[in-house]
Amino acid sequence: MAPVPHPLNEPEDDIEVYVGLARQDAEDRxxxxxxxxxxxxxxxxxxxxxxxxxxxxxxxxDGRVHRCWKG
Structure with a gap:
């Protein structure tokens, strides 16, 4: 199976790091x-x-990121 291409307009970012952050901190980051x-x-x-x-x-x-997803 071919690798999934990196979609345009999406930064290289590990989205799992947002889980547990305060909402405003996550949005700012x-x-x-x-x-x-x-x-x-x-x-x-x-x-x-x-x-x-x-x-x-x-x-x-409760003010913290519980789940994060792209799209």
Whole structure:
């Protein structure tokens, strides 16, 4: 199987490091690292599932990032 190409507009970043950070610290870090769109969501928030290159999503519980994913 061929490797998955690196999508355009996505910075080289280890997204696992965001888990456990305070929401504002995570958002600030993500923007500094080059993510064009950063959104923080409450658990269970209904969202569309389209993939948007350059977007980083955070699920935030009690002011801290609980989960992080691209797109």
């Amino acid at each position: 993500a923007r500094t690292r080059g993510w064009s769109t950063v959104r923080s969501l409450a658990p269970g928030t209904v969202i569309t599932m389209e993939y948007l290159g350059g977007r980083l999503n955070f699920e935030v519980r």
